[in-house]
Amino acid sequence: MKRVYVNEKWCLGCHLCEYNCAFANSGMTDMVKALKDKPIYPRVHIEQSDDITYAVSCRHCKDPLCVKSCIAGAISIVDGVVKIDKTKCVGCLTCVLVCPYGAVRPGPTGAAQKCELCLENSCGEPACVKGCPNNAIVYEERQEEK
Amino acid sequence: MIDQYIYPEFEVVRNQNRCISCRVCERQCANEVHRYDTDLGVMLSDETKCVNCQRCVSLCPTHALKIVKSDCRLRENANWSDQTIKEVYKQANSGGVLLSSMGNPTPLPVYWDKILINASQVTNPPIDPLREPMETKVFLGKKPEKVLRRASGELITQMPPQIELSMPVMFSAMSYGSISYNAHASLARAATELGICYNTGEGGLHEDFYCYGENTIVQVASGRFGVHKNYLEAAAAVEIKMGQGAKPGIGGHLPGAKIVGDISRTRMIPEGSDAISPAPHHDIYSIEDLRQLVYSLKEATDYKKPVIIKVAAVHNIAAIASGIARSGADIIAIDGFRGGTGAAPTRIRDNVGIPIELALAAVDQRLRDEGIRNNVSLVVGGSVRSAADVVKAVALGADAVYVATAALLALGCHLCRTCHSGKCNWGIATQRPDLVKRLNPDIGSRRLVNLMNAWRHEIKELMGAMGINSIECLRGNRLMLRGVGLTAKELEILGISHAGE
Numbered sequence: 001m002k003r004v005y006v007n008e009k010w011c012l013g014c015h016l017c018e019y020n021c022a023f024a025n026s027g028m029t030d031m032v033k034a035l036k037d038k039p040i041y042p043r044v045h046i047e048q049s050d051d052i053t054y055a056v057s058c059r060h061c062k063d064p065l066c067v068k069s070c071i072a073g074a075i076s077i078v079d080g081v082v083k084i085d086k087t088k089c090v091g092c093l094t095c096v097l098v099c100p101y102g103a104v105r106p107g108p109t110g111a112a113q114k115c116e117l118c119l120e121n122s123c124g125e126p127a128c129v130k131g132c133p134n135n136a137i138v139y140e141e142r143q144e145e146k
Numbered sequence: 147m148i149d150q151y152i153y154p155e156f157e158v159v160r161n162q163n164r165c166i167s168c169r170v171c172e173r174q175c176a177n178e179v180h181r182y183d184t185d186l187g188v189m190l191s192d193e194t195k196c197v198n199c200q201r202c203v204s205l206c207p208t209h210a211l212k213i214v215k216s217d218c219r220l221r222e223n224a225n226w227s228d229q230t231i232k233e234v235y236k237q238a239n240s241g242g243v244l245l246s247s248m249g250n251p252t253p254l255p256v257y258w259d260k261i262l263i264n265a266s267q268v269t270n271p272p273i274d275p276l277r278e279p280m281e282t283k284v285f286l287g288k289k290p291e292k293v294l295r296r297a298s299g300e301l302i303t304q305m306p307p308q309i310e311l312s313m314p315v316m317f318s319a320m321s322y323g324s325i326s327y328n329a330h331a332s333l334a335r336a337a338t339e340l341g342i343c344y345n346t347g348e349g350g351l352h353e354d355f356y357c358y359g360e361n362t363i364v365q366v367a368s369g370r371f372g373v374h375k376n377y378l379e380a381a382a383a384v385e386i387k388m389g390q391g392a393k394p395g396i397g398g399h400l401p402g403a404k405i406v407g408d409i410s411r412t413r414m415i416p417e418g419s420d421a422i423s424p425a426p427h428h429d430i431y432s433i434e435d436l437r438q439l440v441y442s443l444k445e446a447t448d449y450k451k452p453v454i455i456k457v458a459a460v461h462n463i464a465a466i467a468s469g470i471a472r473s474g475a476d477i478i479a480i481d482g483f484r485g486g487t488g489a490a491p492t493r494i495r496d497n498v499g500i501p502i503e504l505a506l507a508a509v510d511q512r513l514r515d516e517g518i519r520n521n522v523s524l525v526v527g528g529s530v531r532s533a534a535d536v537v538k539a540v541a542l543g544a545d546a547v548y549v550a551t552a553a554l555l556a557l558g559c560h561l562c563r564t565c566h567s568g569k570c571n572w573g574i575a576t577q578r579p580d581l582v583k584r585l586n587p588d589i590g591s592r593r594l595v596n597l598m599n600a601w602r603h604e605i606k607e608l609m610g611a612m613g614i615n616s617i618e619c620l621r622g623n624r625l626m627l628r629g630v631g632l633t634a635k636e637l638e639i640l641g642i643s644h645a646g647e
Contacts, residue, residue, distance in 0.1 A: 010586045012174070019168045019207055032208050035166045051580060133205055134586045 001080040002141050004044075004117065004126050006055045010136035011046075013053030017128035017137060018042035021057075024118055024127035041108050043115040044128045044137075055128065055137055057115040058082060058103040066095035066104055066114075074112075081119065086111045150235040153218040156198045158191040164210035165189055171202035171211060176569040176581055199562035201571035233492075244492035247565035247575070249392060249484045249529055249551055252496050256484075257503035257636075258535045262645055264626045266613035273615050275606035281616040282313040282602055282609075286383075286523040286545055287452040287476045306476060307452045309363075309383050312341030313602045314540055314617055317594075318481075318527045318548030319365050319387065319456070321349025323400050323409045323421065324488035324565070325554075326582040329574045332557055332590030334358040339591065340598050343382055345548075348372075348398065348423055350412035356380045363454065366443065368397060369423035371413040375446065383477070384443050385454035386436070388427065391485030391528040394458035394499045398423035399489070404568065404577050433469040440474040452476035459483060459505035459528065460498075464512035471513055471521045479548060480505050482528025486551045488575055489566035502528040503542065507640045510543025510622060533604030542640065543622040556597040557590045 019035060021042040026034035044057035060082050067075045067082065074088035075095060084095075084104075089111035095104045096112060107113035117139075118126045129139040158179060167189055172180040177195040180202060182188075198213045220228050233244060266272040273280070287308035294302040317333050324347065331354070337344040338361045345363040350372015355362065359380035366373050367387035378384055389395065400421040410417040430436050440453050455470045456479035457463070463480065470478050482502025487495065506526045513519040526539050527548030539547050555561070558572035565575035573585030605617070614620050628645040629637050637644055 010583060012580075012584055014170050014173050014205065015168060016170055016205065016207060019166070019170075023207075032164050032166060032210075035168075036164075037166075131207070134584060135589055136586075 002139055003060055004057055004129060005138050007136050008054045010134045011053045011055055012134055013046055013048050015046050016131050017044050017055050018046065020127040020131035024123035025121050043113055056101055056103055059101060065098040069094045069098045081117055083116050084112055084114060149239040152232050152235055154193040154216055156193060156196045156213050157216050158193050158196055159212045159214055160189060161210045164208045166208055168207060170205050174201050174205050174571060176571050197562045197564040199571045200560045245489055245566050246492040246495050246563060247489055248486045248561055248563045250496050257501055258538055260630050260632050261538050262628050262630060263537060263608060265611040270613045272613050273610040275610040278615060280606040280609060282605055284311050284314045284546055284617060289520040291520060307450055309343060309452055311546060314546040315536060315598060316342050316546060316548050317344035317553050318550040319345035319347035320550055321347030322352055322412055323349040323404055325574055326576055326585060328582055328585040328587050329557060330355060331587040332594060335587060335591035336594035337361040339595050345385060348387060351377050351380060352408060352412050367423055368427045369421060371421060378447050381451060383452045383454055384447060385456055386439060387456045389458035390487060391458045391481030391483055391499055392487035393490040393494045394460050395425060396494050397425040433473050437473040454479050456481060459500045459502050461500060463505045464508040467509040468512055468516055471518045475522060477523045477525055479525040480509060484529035485527055502526050504639050506539060506542050506544055511641055533601040537605055537608045538627060540617060540620050541623050541626045545621060553594060556593045557585060
């Protein structure tokens with residue numbers, strides 16, 4: 001399955017992925033209208049410390065802790081993609097707590113949200129990948145880890 | 147008196163209606179122009195630091211930024227230009243030599259733009275390169291004077307060493323140190339994929355790039371940095387750098403601050419020591435001395451590699467080239483006064499040397515007149531900007547051209563001409579690890595390959611229009627060129643007729 005991977009070597013920490021993600025998931029057609037003077041809720045986050053920067057988003061684990069821990073049955077795996085059903089989420093944020101990567105975060109409505117590979121939003125392909133100026137974020141098939 | 151205040155050269159214009167305060171501009175500016183004010187909730191800029199490299203403009207996701215030339219001007223004076231007066235202020239402030247980077251930006255004539263190319267009509271019809279085979283391959287090196295046969299009548303096909311290029315273009319010398327590891331990696335990978343050569347410049351060859359040796363020209367310059375047996379043996383050819391178009395008669399100086407880690411190891415000098423390339427080669431004061439170096443390099447490489455001698459285009463270039471052609475060198479590279487550099491004194495860059503078009507025409511003619519043109523191949527550089535310039539250079543007599551500025555542009559360079567600050571926001575002319583990583587060689591090499599493939603297509607189109615299907619038939623074919631707006635003397639030197647003749 002194609003996943004979003006990050007090559008830390010090329011990540012510049014410019015945070016463009018966060019803004020492209022927030023825009024792609026806003027449902028709007030104009031970035032300024034979507035993001036200006038508003039808090040943003042991206043599904044990819046730059047982790048940084050000194051000289052190292054790294055974009056973190058959902059790994060779409062084979063055996064995800066978030067799915068196991070969800071008390072409302074809102075998180076499921078559809079064709080390998082881990083998805084959150086916002087209408088079922090009760091906002092307990094247990095998934096945020098258990099995700100070992102810190103890839104799940106609360107969204108604007110209180111429901112948890114995470115990267116769903118831009119498969120269903122207006123972007124159609126991972127916006128973080130498309131907008132990365134240095135090819136640090138890639139969307140590709142890799143050998144599955146054992 | 148305190149330092150004379152000089153109003154910033156550029157203004158940062160931010161469309162606040164579009165700015166979403168994502169702070170990409172702030173994070174991407176090594177000159178620290180942009181900052182976010184948490185109290186006001188807006189992005190602010192300090193224009194005194196802006197060099198107009200356009201990194202922020204390129205990366206702004208909402209296109210809210212533009213950089214414009216400041217219109218704050220000193221009182222108009224046709225003799226004392228704004229620029230001239232400010233340079234006086236700068237020197238009165240600092241007491242130093244003015245430094246610049248990249249090529250000469252002054253409005254001196256560009257002869258390429260005053261030369262037009264022929265096309266076939268009716269007789270000798272044009273050729274469609276999409277339907278017919280077109281040859282752009284060239285071989286650089288000494289060519290035999292005549293066809294030789296053995297007693298049995300068999301042809302002797304043994305040739306002096308040659309460089310084979312898939313098209314008459316090479317990436318010219320830029321040292322590891324003046325440009326980054328990733329810039330070198332991009333050039334090396336692109337040259338290999340394209341079947342052309344790149345040039346190490348005087349910075350040695352990084353151990354990671356020996357695998358690209360067949361497409362590498364290694365340079366031996368006055369500082370002899372990084373020169374050793376394996377270095378010479380790894381390459382396709384060895385270049386002796388006598389001069390550089392951007393700064394003829396001037397050496398080089400890479401500050402000790404940049405001599406760190408791999409650069410120190412590759413140059414074979416201690417960390418932190420200044421890398422000073424003297425203006426002259428201290429062992430070369432005549433053509434005979436030059437010949438000694440040529441032959442010691444040939445000896446060291448078992449006579450298997452062509453030796454290139456690179457000189458800047460200066461007043462007596464034809465006589466100089468004639469001497470070089472007799473020194474045993476296989477290739478002469480001439481660098482015109484618009485050639486780029488990582489750092490040069492402004493006065494030298496802008497006032498020393500001559501246009502490459504005139505130098506090339508003069509040298510080609512002189513070598514032909516003396517019957518020694520086949521002794522050497524001619525490579526010219528110093529602002530070859532497009533496929534049309536390549537075609538004009540070949541028609542004026544060049545075997546191939548060197549491009550560097552165009553290659554850097556493909557890598558992201560915006561010609562802000564502040565390489566000497568070491569803070570290149572595009573990851574090219576810098577050694578700061580956080581900036582170097584901005585140039586991903588996967589992207590860089592792909593863009594270089596794209597550029598050269600595009601030029602190759604255009605060269606074929608131009609050749610096809612002239613009814614020529616091999617670049618070899620174009621070389622020195624000055625009948626294919628006409629001048630516009632040139633004086634009789636200029637036309638005489640270029641060896642071309644005026645348009646309409």
